[in-house]
Amino acid sequence: MGTESTIPFDEQAYLAEIDRVVGQGPFHDNWDSLAAFEPPRWFREAKFGIFLHWGIYSVPAFNNEWYSRNMYIQGKPEYEHHRETYGAQEQFGYKDFIPQFRAEKFDAAQWAALFRQAGAKYVFPVAEHHDGFQMYRSALSHWNAWEMGPHRDILGELKLALEAQGLTFCTSSHRAEHWFFMSHGKEFPSDIHEPLHRGDFYWPAMPEPNPEDLQSKPYPTEAYLTDWLLRTCELIDRYRPAVLYFDWWIQHEAFKPYLRRLAAYYYNRGAQWGKPTAICYKHDSMMFGSGVVEVERGKFAQAQPFFWQSDTAIANNSWCYTDSLDYKTPRQILLELVDIVSKNGNLLLNVGPKSDGTIPDTDQKILREVGGWLQVNGEAIYGSRPWRKCGEGPTKEAQGQFTDSQEPAYTPADIRFTVHGGSLYCTVLRWPEDGCVTVRSLRLPENQNIPEFHGLIQKLSVLGCTEKPKWTRDTAGLHLQAPFMKSAYPVVIKVEMQ
Secondary structure: OOOOOOOOOOHHHHHHHHHHHHHHHHOOOHHHHHOOOOOHHHHHHHHHEEEEEOHHHHHHOOOOOHHHHOOOOOOOHHHHHEEEEEOOOOOOOOOHHHHOOOOOOOOHHHHHHHHHHHOOOEEEEEOOOOOOOEOOOOOOOEEOOOOOOHHHHHHHHHHHHHHHHEEOOOOOHHHHHHHOOHHHHHOOOOOOOOOOOOOOOHHHHHHHOOOOOOOOOOOOOOOHHHHHHHHHHHHHHHHHHHHHEEEHHHOHHHHHHHHHHHHHHHHHHHHHOOOOHHHHHHHHOOOOOOOEEEEEEEOOOOOOOOOOOEEEEEEEOOOOOOOOOOOOOHHHHHHHHHHHHOOEEEEEEHHHHOOOOOHHHHHHHHHHHHHHHHHHHHHOOOOOEEEEEEEOOOOOOOOOOOOOOOOOOOOOOOOEEEEHHHHHHHEEOOOOOOEEEEHHOOOOOOOOOOOOOOOEEEEEEEEEOOOOOOOEEEEEEEEEEEOOOOOOOEEEEEEOOO
């Protein structure tokens, strides 16, 4: 499985450098100092990004990206599938997929061009998932894509290609969960067994905690937490990501001092580079205001006074490529984007490439459909800000995580609002067949003292149409007639103000 690794650099010197950077400020490793964080302006204005889950789990391509955990849990579908397809876990373990992860057709420039066509402004490749395999060149472990598998610096190639397309490079680390992710392999004969040492692929494989218990024991050890800190700082220094994303388990009590130290280090590095950085976090892993709130596969029901991000996948049932993906439609993704942006959020949409480095045809088609809509309607999205209200209409929105698997049954009365420059944008979520829409929030006010819409409209248009709509206003709303417009996707009404 591997031998104890000798770290080929001076660990103590690197830890001393981390402390030096933290100590010099302007950010320090306490919440009071980190509360000075402000989300970078480019991030707030970008609105739409791409997430990438790609790694060893793309080789078996079965069920989802948690294959490395579930193949070692007796009774799980992955356990049975593995034994039937590859043999007993004692003879063929997760590590044995590495030589099959060749990425022989991977072309970073092609990926970057596709993401630009999709209308994305930034990209988050996963640098290391829960399985512990690094998709980049590392001095901390031999179990990485540079030394094994593809023998390529996947993250480095993507950074260069994305930036050549004008996209912003970000990345995510899911290393925290590796503390327990491979532990079930110790419960029966498999290739996961003691002794395990730092530097081994499966180390430390500790008992899986209750995910609801943020003080669960055994605590991650100092050696493991130091390793997590060093790996993340190496990512920062080697690749200079504009934003970092962390998955959920950094909320555990044991991570708090290391997380504060890491945040201060990263924000200070951004200050040194002259490019402010940000951390996206789930739940309350960080003190509110010290990073960007992240909602997994869900959203808020109402507009928020703070900037946030929703991350979801192009498929409902997996973050990585499998042969049984339940895809969302382009319409569903666009509805999510429009609704989230109206509520002061960004949408981060995940795609899962195949193990050979190709992006599936269905993913490509969906991305290009989304990009085509954004080419026409992007002015209502990019650089926009929330209006005094996020929207109107009868449809109730679900709130919270894992609420995005079904498309809401929107009606022509469901409209979302954004503003950009001198225009208000009214996006009709389901365009009516007759092209007749009423925007109730733009009605003539009956009482000048009530804070309703009192603006002076200069011009109305429907984005993507050269024909001018007819419109009137009364105390019931703004009534627009555009029978020439036909669309299965959201339609944007542009209201230019005097």
